[in-house]
Amino acid sequence: MxxxxxxxxxxxxxxxxxxxxxxxxxxxxxxxxxxxxxxxxxxxxxxxxxxxxxxxxxxxxxxxxxxxxxxxxxxxxxxxxxxxxxxxxxxxxxxxxxxxxxxxxxxxxxxxxxxxxxxxxxxxxxxxxxxxxxxxxxxxxxxxxxxxxxxxxxxxxxxxxxxxxxxxxxxxxxxxxxxxxxxxxxxxxxxxxxxxxxxxxxxxxxxxxxxxxxxxxxPEPVQAAEHFLRAHCSIFDVDGVTVESVTGTSPYEAVARARGNRYRLIIESAVQADPCGSECSEKLGTYFVRDITLLNTAALV
The missing domain is CATH 3.40.30.10 (Glutaredoxin)
Structure with missing residues (x-):
């Protein structure tokens, strides 16, 4: 790189x-x-x-x-x-x-x-x-x-x-x-x-x-959910992932759709300490995925 x-x-x-x-x-x-x-x-x-x-x-x-x-x-x-x-x-x-x-x-x-x-x-x-x-x-x-x-x-x-x-x-x-x-x-x-x-x-x-x-x-949690599901499923088509909902606060629960399947994602937000080095006072937020679960249609009813 x-x-x-x-x-x-x-x-x-x-x-x-x-x-x-x-x-x-x-x-x-x-x-x-x-x-x-x-x-x-x-x-x-x-x-x-x-x-x-x-x-x-x-x-x-x-x-x-x-x-x-x-x-x-x-x-x-x-x-x-x-x-x-x-x-x-x-x-x-x-x-x-x-x-x-x-x-x-x-x-x-x-x-x-x-x-x-x-x-x-x-x-x-x-x-x-x-x-x-x-x-x-x-x-x-x-x-x-x-x-x-x-x-x-x-x-x-x-x-x-x-x-x-x-x-x-x-x-x-x-x-x-x-x-x-x-x-x-x-x-x-x-x-x-x-x-x-x-x-x-x-x-x-x-x-x-x-x-x-x-x-x-x-919203940022929606962006994070889409990113993590793309990485999980190796889906790179621009329109290949749709986030249907994000609820709660950190940890967030997201439901997203890809390739005809639905998934539940649990996502947490966090703050990076010294993201730019020790001389930078700005703290940056980021997201982590804790769980991705494949759902079937019955589970969503």
Whole structure:
């Protein structure tokens, strides 16, 4: 495994050794990606120029849609035209629409209420190819620029126009971060080899468990249950596991379905002591599976 240098303030990070299981952002289900080469403010809701993009970002947040500013790795084109993607990543029916805007003021015509509800707004053409986002938001966290920018260039050299740099995706401590849309699969603590393998798996309709943070839009215990059942059953198809329910607090009881079978999982949460080294005060949570039991239909009645 390729090893990366750690951040100066977080001695143990970016080594491939820190737990990133079940750490994808739990709230993002609807997405609005807007091309903007920068500069990017610390928080994109503080963007002021261009005004139409700034207004679209704030309107999206108010509607419950996750906005991301995107740009091409390396040499960047001036805008307009502005590439825009709208997408939904929850459940089995995921989708992306894309469109180039001659004038960013056209963003005002996007039906954000429909997008937030998971309905195609018809703002652009259906996109059949993945969109791969690498966080390079240096003003938000220096590690994202230092580890993310080289990773974005590497992936662009392999996967071309699928790859975009993006603003904060959540979980700076896991930089370099990759998000694979439309399924919103999060990977963290990536070097070139791990990222390439993750993208190749996604292009084949699969997930790769190594460095998988989880799927956005799901509560963390749900992400953990899906991960553990995939590992237990060696199921890597993107839609191969469905978590039907999670109840209780740690230990959680989850019921999940895979290959026509149902399973009960007992999962506990824990806090990692000194996850980044003794100089880091931040404590990170992680999950452990205590039991996986195959259930039959009668047992669920």
């Amino acid at each position: 390729t090893r990366r240098n750690s951040c100066d303030h977080c001695p143990g990070s970016h080594s491939g050794e820190r737990p990133c299981l079940a750490s994808a952002t739990a709230k993002a289900r609807s997405w609005l990606l807007i091309e903007h080469p920068g500069p990017w403010p610390v928080r994109i809701e503080d963007l002021t120029d261009p005004a139409p993009i700034a207004e679209a970002v704030r309107a999206a947040r108010a509607a419950g849609v996750r906005p991301q500013l995107i740009r091409r790795p390396g040499r960047r084109r001036g805008v307009p035209p502005v590439q825009v993607y709208a997408g939904y990543s929850s459940g089995d029916e995921v989708w992306l629409e894309g469109r180039e805007l001659a004038d960013p003021a056209e963003l005002a015509g996007l039906d954000l209420r429909a997008l937030a509800a998971g309905r195609r707004p018809g703002f652009g053409e259906p996109v059949g190819e993945p969109v791969l986002l690498v966080c390079t938001h240096g003003k938000r966290n220096a590690c994202c620029a230092r580890t993310g920018a080289p990773l974005a260039r590497h992936l662009a050299s392999r996967f071309g126009a699928f790859v975009w740099e993006t603003t904060h995706v959540g979980g700076d401590r896991y930089a370099a971060n990759l998000v694979c849309l439309p399924h919103a699969l999060y990977y963290g603590d990536l070097g070139p080899e791990e990222a390439t393998a993750a993208v190749e798996a996604y292009l084949n309709g699969e997930v790769r468990l190594e460095r998988l943070r989880g799927r956005a839009g799901q």
